Amino acid sequence: MGFIIRWVFALILLAATYNPTEWNYVRWSMANYEKSLSLTVLFGLILLVGYIIYLRATLRSIGVFGMILILAVVGTVLWVLFDQGVVSYADPTINTVIGIVALSLVLAVGLSWSIVRRRLSGQADVDDIDE
Template identity: 65%
Template sequence: MGFLARWLFALALLTATYNPTEYNYVQWVTQYGGQNLSIAVLAGLLLLIAYIIYLRATLRSIGGIGMALILAVVGAMLWVAYDLGFLRLDNRNVNTWLGLLALSLVLGIGLSWSIVRRRLSGQADVDDVDEV
């Protein structure tokens, strides 16, 4: 599973939780969660498990500082795109999608970073398992 798959799953996880459309967990629970409480709880727990897996792997591989640096680089790229006139920030929905993309990049890079570091340096992390 390459970086693209990890990033797309992170994006799917974030957008399944919240996005500017009406098709997300937050909107569904707000409108219909009381009628389907057991399904709402099950879906929420599944989302929570996925977030724990992604956040734990990201924090272990790049840490809080690495997460902040990736967000800073993405923010700087958005700033450049805004300054050059490629991006306008007056649309709230576009801003939400940009935030989701930025967060999904952090999670995707975080989940892939140990693999990239091992390939670049040849050194395995202490908690890595031998691969066949």
């Protein structure tokens, strides 16, 4: 259940930043930055904090190689689904949604990886040492 919660929050973070609808930060800020510059900056900083939390945890737990590997697995699954006729990439809206879901999976795995590794191996990760 913990992984699903992390994935949902990553999905919300990415979809709030950009999605194919008009309800996203990028389109809203481009339309309203002159009238509401303070709100644009505030919401942008809130999104930035979310990205820093997810990206820092992901880079510390699986690194760039792990991120590429997970994207490769997700890409291969999408390739299989395309070859089997389950999905079609003709619609740009669907492509954007697939990209958001794929990136959110990478961030969720990165945030959850230390927990998974600890359960599989029985060893805890220690990144910082208090003196």
